[in-house]
């Protein structure tokens with residue numbers, strides 16, 4: 001019985017590999033044309049891909065149409081006959097519905113096509129979709145991104161992919177158009193593991209920077225002097241150099257534009273909750289990750305979910321008054 005299962009899995013792998021087209025993947029369906037997807041689809045169009053898009057939001061669909069994306073009125077219509085499907089969606093549930101729903105991608109995609117999901121979600125979701133896609137003769141890879149909306153617009157995103165090497169290699173021509181860096185992290189779901197690990201560390205470092213800058217300033221140090229010291233000492237990080245949470249010290253940081261236009265606090269909460277769930281599943285201790293999750297959640301519950309996550313500095317500063 002076990003031998004038969006292994007054999008049939010091997011057959012599926014072979015069948016999927018044989019059904020693959022070579023380097024002629026020019027027809028793309030793009031699902032989820034929001035803040036990230038709108039720019040990513042537009043960049044594919046700019047480089048000569050034919051892109052059919054679907055998004056339940058009429059505004060998102062109309063904006064994409066202005067950038068050369070052909071609007072479709074359903075997932076089935078979008079994916080019909082295309083070589084590659086790319087998606088970037090909001091949550092586990094939406095991704096599962098879009099891929100495995102009755103009217104979803106797996107039911108309607110052409111045999112031999114490649115499916116690339118760039119949403120940030122639980123690693124178990126791609127693990128659930130992958131074998132079902134494979135059984136239908138489809139390739140599937142999780143390929144979440146880092147770099148934010150600016151990265152999507154300027155095609156400087158970093159892609160972290162999980163799945164079969166051949167699917168990753170096939171995805172590269174598209175990933176290189178939409179981003180500047182591409183990593184194959186390992187088996188299916190490992191792109192999400194890398195992404196959630198990165199974001200938990202970014203959340204912890206951001207919170208630690210806010211806390212320590214606040215303390216030093218409250219002790220009377222000039223904010224700029226303090227930041228210069230940190231940036232030339234052992235506490236230096238991306239958070240101190242590029243993303244300082246104190247307004248006015250790094251002109252390009254979201255803190256210097258009223259915490260607008262960065263990585264929204266509510267997205268940080270979402271990613272930290274996903275990372276916490278992942279850690280819980282393997283009983284990996286995350287004391288700092290747990291504190292960071294709670295603190296960013298408090299920022300959100302106080303009504304600042306739309307602000308950049310470095311807004312946590314303002315919350316800590318407020319505490320000085322008590």
Ligand code: NAD
Nearest residue numbers: 032033034035036037055057060088089090119120148149
């Ligand atoms: P968004 O809300 O702007 O876009 C998501 C889009 O998906 C929306 O336009 C929505 O209408 C659409 N959608 C919902 N249901 C759909 C369906 N059934 N079929 C097709 N489209 C559907 O979100 P975003 O900021 O573009 O983020 C998307 C994903 O990228 C999230 O998982 C997020 O965590 C991740 N991400 C975002 C950023 C960022 O800075 N915004 C950075 C890295 C990763």
